[in-house]
Amino acid sequence: MFLELTGLSKRFGPVEVLSDVDLAIDAGEVCALVGDNGAGKSTLVKCVAGIHAIDGGAITVDGETRTISGPRDAAALGIEVVYQDLALCDNLDVVENLFLGREKVRGMVLDDDAMEHLAAETLSSLAVRTIRNLRQPVASLSGGQRQTVAIAKAVLWNSRLVILDEPTAALGVAQTRQVLELIRRLADQGLAVLYISHNLNDVFAVADRIAALYLGRMAAVLDAADATQSQVVELITSGRSGSLGLGAADTNGARP
């Protein structure tokens, strides 16, 4: 297992946002994280990304327990997050965005040629053909192309786990397919992928396993091949589905 979360808890004041969450993600697999609004998906991501400190439990990377106390710690462990709002600079071109904050320099001079070369290699290793000109400003790219740049930015740094927060939320049909294919390729290249989405069609199209959060608890982690959409919907909305999921006491009688 690349990343293991055991008994993870996080509270904001009196509100327990995550309680006793277990999750393991292996290299080469896409693990989808689903859950309703407020289920704790974003909080979970931020705990792993080092933006929130955890209040209980442990984060284990490569079998070693780690304290992740900032985005730089996460990056050093090979964990990269692609946020929903992309965080690209519209006025910079593709290469400049890919290397932002980690520019290559010779002496004190930017080595733009080396960066462009590396950017082209990375994109072609991801079989990206949608971005033709690496020197065009990101502002002129389509939503799918921008998402591609954001994902490429995350994998440029020998990252081992890429966390994608709703990467297809704003995309059209064709662009969504392109991004899903890209996500699949990341896993096929041996990266661990944690994929957060509301769209179950997308989830079933790309995920190996599906983890459903319900009110801050891990309702169930299913193999995508064995699961059905209606099962996952029930897990999301009520925390249980048949014999799966949280006990009646845990769900607090929320099930009709």
Place this chain on the structure above:
Amino acid sequence: MSTQVESRPEAGTEPGAVRAVADHVKGYWAEVRSGEVGALPAVAGIIALCVFFGISQPVFLSVGNLANLFGQGAAVACIAMGLVFVLVIGEIDLSAGFASGVCAAIMAVILTNWGMPWPLAIGAAIATGVVIGLLLGTLVVKLGIPSFVVTLAAFLAFQGIVLMILEEGSNITIHNETVKAVAGGNLERWQGWTLLVLTIAAYGALQMNRWRRRVARSLVHEPLAVVAARIASLGALLTATVFLLNLERSANPQIISLTGVPVVVVILGALFAVWTFVLHRTRFGRHLYAVGGNREAAVRAGVNVDRVRIAAFVICSGMAAIGGIVAASRAASVDPNTGGSNVLLLSVGAAVIGGASLFGGKGTVRAALLGGAVVAIINNGMGLMGLSAGVRFGVTGAVLLLAAGVDAMSRGRGKLFGRH
């Protein structure tokens, strides 16, 4: 044209050309081809204005007036170059004009009233600018006060400080020949030619080096002819300028000879080269654009955003100090209106006319120089036509509004929103 790396277009020349960041003087062609207006409006404006004033006032095109233009526009161009840094990060510095006044007044007091040597006076003026920038930047960045408010307050305060330094409005004359030569001196003819050769050689070497590196790495590159043409056209322009400035331009050559490249041209050229390098070839410059484009993205990418923003204010006020020195040198005195009146607005106008965006993320040092040229030509030409100051202000205001309108529209279209 080149061995293409996969996922590249087939042999496009535009990307390489647009990307040629060392190309700051004659890169218009590439920008036009790729649909980015960039500096084109300013260049078109300069040509149109020169034709218009040249026809209506033939003296406008005289060699004497050409040299005069550099002197008239230099202070505003210096301040505008500094303002570009603040505009790029999406802020504004309304106090740059009077900051230059404060720095000039301090220089004059040290020089004339205290009789200290000129390096100390100029050093103190620039140091004052740096301290002002640190103060403004810290207030904006650490306390979170909008830069508009901080610098508006500073605008008023600095006006008062100039008055206090000058003891309620008296003016201080500058007698030091070195300081007066900053805006009033000229190079010897041979010095001008030597500098010209060195400049063209340096520019040519940079361009060729860059081209060769890209070819070696099989990156998209321009045809050699384009690079050569760019070097040649810049060389021709500079050679013509030096040739003209080396002509006799005195009305009575028997009494006093007036020839050579003005010192202030060399100063502007050096500042231009240094700040262009900083803006386009260093990590700090890249981060300036990133902060202006999307501050949140810069934070997440690990950029020290606070430091970058404060540094922008320091550079702006530091350049304002140099602008103040140039202005004081040109007038050979400092009075309460040094850096006041329309200096700030002309400087902001110069930067925006040249293509810097008031919305941040966009602007070049070249833009400040070109915009400064437009502003200087308008003022100079209308002065020659004998138009009143009122008309000149009106026209300059209209040009500024036009430039800001182009900026807003190109931003609205999104497509044109780039840093070139």
